[in-house]
Amino acid sequence: MPAKAQINQVESISSTQVFFNTNEPDGSSQGRPSGRRGTGSRGDCPSVEMPLEALIPNNRSGLVIEENPTLWFYIPFKSNQVSAGEFSLQDEEKNDVMRTSFPVPTQPGIFSLKLKTAKPLEINKTYTWYFKLYCQNNSTSKSSIPSFVSGSLKRVAPDVKLEQQLKAATTPRAKIAAYAQNGIWYTALSELALLRIAEPQNTTFQQDWQNLLAYAGLKYLANKPIFGELKIEQQNASNFPIR
Template sequence: MRLSHVIKVLSIAALFSAIATVDFATLIQPTSTLPIGNNLMAAGRRRLSFRTGVRPSLYRVGGFSRGSECGNQQMLTAVVPPPQAQESLSAQKAAVDKTTATHPTFFVYLPSLPAGTAQFTLQDEAGGKELYNVEFKVAGKPGIVGISLPASAPALQVGQKYFWQMAVACDPSQRSKLSSISSWVERVNSPTAAKDDRISTLAEQGIWYDVVTLVALQRYQKPSDRAATEDWEALMQDAGLPQFKQTAIVQIVKN
């Protein structure tokens, strides 16, 4: 039985048939509209400083059931800043993080689950329109997985908020047992900044999806580079995600 037959999502659309796992270096293409020419490892550059700030929040809409049915196994975790002290978020709400990209990348921590199938969906704010839905294979290796919104999907619009979800079967032989997570993203206008200080401007303004993608790309391309590692560790610390300072990026899915 296909995972999509187990999980009910709003406005089910036909699944994309072509699923591919690609090298992280090919992740950021022109469709993402992100600036990748920044040299994060420039000599003498000050420490990358990310400011989450106070974010808007929205209720989680229908779709994958929230939580995990994987027993004592660690749950999936959306790699987004957790609720801040100055934010008042109930269990039914999630913070909305920002991107300037038309086709951003979403990061999820995948625990050590058996190799199998995962499903990712993206919906509009009202939950009435599904913009993207893909199933893909996971290798069963613990680490961070990136799901890149392909050029074939509708471009995110400035000022609009979108709800994304991901679910993984705990055991390929029991497709009804799932671990799932969800979060929100809003596309915003790109801030004005000096070309050589673009990444710092994005970080200081709390544009999460852009910053984490750029820093992750540098870390993946130069895993032994001290500055790349320091940028990643600083970002995880500032964002309230210290548990991922040493976590490897194990897979990028792009259709």
Template sequence: MKWMLTIALVLSTIIYYPSKIIAQTKQLAITKQPAQLSQNRTSLQKRRTSRPVFVWPKTPKRLSPVSGRRAGMGSRDNCPAVATALTALIPLREEQGVSKQTDKSSAGIVEGLTTSERPTFWFYMPYTQNSKASAEFSLQDSAGNDIYKGAVTLPANPSIIGVSLPSNTSLQLGKTYRWYLKVRCDRQRTASVPIYVEGDIQRVNLDSRIVQELQATTDTQQKVAIYAEEGIWFDSLTMLAQLYLSNPKDASIAANWQSLLQSVNLDNVATAPLVK
């Protein structure tokens, strides 16, 4: 009789523990997904409460082997002296081994990414309509061919301005383009050396993770922070600029604008007026 009770006890133990393990495994599988969703929400909440800060993307490491220039050089071509130089609103990385004679604050790797076919380029323009200056923006493909060239209207006062591509010009995915903004102050001398800035731009696709984060929020300032953190400079800056122009008295937007520019060492133009 005792041996029958022993066998029954052993059999019940064998049946009970696998069932318990299976139940625990199912419970872990069920709770894992909400935990991941909670982590994503925490990440979005962090962006929602923080200022936008640009982070250099890991790839591509460099769009072009040619250096760029973020700030125009000193007065030349009879241009008047200005307190703050012509400046492209774009990240700058200083190159190793740059000559001591080179202005390190302006020359180096000047480049940015966009997802837009027709992005907007932003510049601090110190030359105004009252001056004798004229400005021209041009865009070239990787072979150096002009795909767009057009005059730029100067502002009434030194300001940050935007230059958009026309409807008949668009960027192709994965290709690198070179842009220039040139200012001439002596219209009689077409061969004169202009004050200029130059750099690279490349259009890219967003990966599915970033798309999901952008779709998960309706807050434009949060989208700005996402683009900035993912290294998509032109989209981040343009989205914030449009928001700023529509709400010029919003202190939070103004603080985000300054934060984004300061994150790429553009403190000297972070408080400059922005015009349409």
């Protein structure tokens, strides 16, 4: 394809709504009921109108191209309701790649957590993550049952098509459209969330955000405030009950 045609193709993408195109061979993520709640648990945390959610597709899996990607979560609790938070990441052999604690937000909303691993995530490897909130005062108690969600991610290398689209893209939104249309969920979501934070009144970004969350069955979270990154306090935390 001539370079001019490539640019016109990407610019056409950037002028339309961002939509997600699954990159799974069998399209298994489409049409399924959400599995985020079914595999999660409210634990000892109080009942809330909207539960703890991970911003991931219905199959609880997604692709990423970054060495240390960012995940996004909707936390429905206030800081006076949660005593501690823990995140862990495991490789295919169930070995801990990362285990850390983080401070609890003061108010409900959408937050991110950037993975900080000793080594970059390996390409074509699948990792499983767990995001837990402990709501009892004594977070180390063996009887404490966390509210949690879990999912997986796989790091992939950009193919030729995606590399060409990214090279031709002249705006951040064009890059997001390229990620989304090539099935790179975590990267597309994170880049779009940062645009929403930078320009919260931008109606185009608002519509893109609604479209992307609608694909994942999370459109009801589209109007929730986005607060940004959870600050990691402690790596390799050992004071949490492992479940």
